Amino acid sequence: MVNRAVFLDRDGVLNANIERDGKQVAPTSLAEFRLLPGVVDAVTKLKAAGFTIVVVTNQPDVATGRTPLATVEAMHDLLREKMPLDAIKACFHTDKDNCACRKPLPGMLLEAARELDIDLGASFMVGDRWRDTQAGLAAGCRTIFVDYGHFQEGPHQPDRTVRSLPEAVSFIIECA
Numbered sequence: 001m002v003n004r005a006v007f008l009d010r011d012g013v014l015n016a017n018i019e020r021d022g023k024q025v026a027p028t029s030l031a032e033f034r035l036l037p038g039v040v041d042a043v044t045k046l047k048a049a050g051f052t053i054v055v056v057t058n059q060p061d062v063a064t065g066r067t068p069l070a071t072v073e074a075m076h077d078l079l080r081e082k083m084p085l086d087a088i089k090a091c092f093h094t095d096k097d098n099c100a101c102r103k104p105l106p107g108m109l110l111e112a113a114r115e116l117d118i119d120l121g122a123s124f125m126v127g128d129r130w131r132d133t134q135a136g137l138a139a140g141c142r143t144i145f146v147d148y149g150h151f152q153e154g155p156h157q158p159d160r161t162v163r164s165l166p167e168a169v170s171f172i173i174e175c176a
């Protein structure tokens with residue numbers, strides 16, 4: 001357990017959510033998949049600071065059939081092309097499936113920690129929903145909430161609230 005990691009939620013952290021029926025939701029096609037400003041630089045900085053970078057994303061649209069698995073994989077190929085990621089972990093279930101991977105459960109973080117020798121207590125989780133920071137807390141990481149005013153924070157306080165991934169990265173590098 002020697003590596004420090006930053007776990008990144010995907011939608012709303014690396015790429016923009018889209019609006020459907022007045023709600024902020026995950027993009028369902030490659031055409032809707034847009035990186036947010038400054039994220040490539042921000043992730044590159046984290047990597048240069050010595051962090052292992054792991055994306056942990058709930059993608060229930062795969063379980064419900066809204067988004068084909070191949071589309072999600074194409075989005076992840078694009079992320080890997082653009083930025084230095086060590087792993088992408090995705091949960092393709094809904095709450096009904098009772099899996100161990102869907103955030104707020106920490107399954108994806110714990111699996112990555114085993115595979116990549118990650119010291120969870122020296123790691124961070126960044127996300128824009130309470131499910132993300134709750135998963136980070138459950139894994140023993142420090143937690144950063146990216147607040148766009150769309151999503152309510154959860155039942156616990158994140159260690160830090162920011163407005164964007166670049167702002168989160170400045171905080172992480174200050175702490176490190």
Ligand SMILES: [Mg+2]
Pocket residue numbers: 009010011012013127128129
């Ligand atoms: Mg999100």
Ligand SMILES: [Zn+2]
Pocket residue numbers: 091092093099100101102
């Ligand atoms: Zn799952």
